[in-house]
Structure formats: structure tokens, C-alpha cells
Amino acid sequence: MVTWSVLGVVLFALIVLALAVRPVLARLPRLRRAALALQRRATEAESLRSAAEELQARAESLQERAGVAQERIALIKASRGK
Secondary structure, three states, X not given: OHHHHHHHHHHHHHHXXXXXXXXXXXXXXXXXHHHHHHHHHHHHHXXXXXHHHHHHHHHHHHHHHHHXXXXXXXXXXXXXXX
């Protein structure tokens, strides 16, 4: 009699566990797709960050060159007496 009671309680607990785990297992494919999409976005963000850093470096270089050109123009104008 005790064996049947213990077996019933164990079986009931397993059924409750299975019912609790079922929704989680049903969501796993969607969670996996979401994780993959986030990884892709992270990769894209990293490449965009690298491109932005390169553009910033180029802009700084161009700004320096523009400053040098302005100094040369000022020297040329000064030497011409304008």
C-alpha cells in the first residue's frame, strides 16, 4: 500500500515537472533565433564601429591638411602683400 502511494506521488511530481518544462521547451527555437539575430546585430555594430573609427581618423587627417593649406595660403597672401 505504501509503495503504491509513493509511486503515485512520484508519478504526479513527474507529470507536474513535465507540464512545467513544456512551455520552456516550446520557446527554445524562438529564443535560439533571437540569440542568432542578436549575434548578427552585434557583428554589424562592431563593423560599423570600425568604419566610424576609420572615418574619424580620415576626418582628423583631412582637418590637419586643411589647416596646413590655410597656413600656406596665409603665407602666400602675406608675401604678395595682400
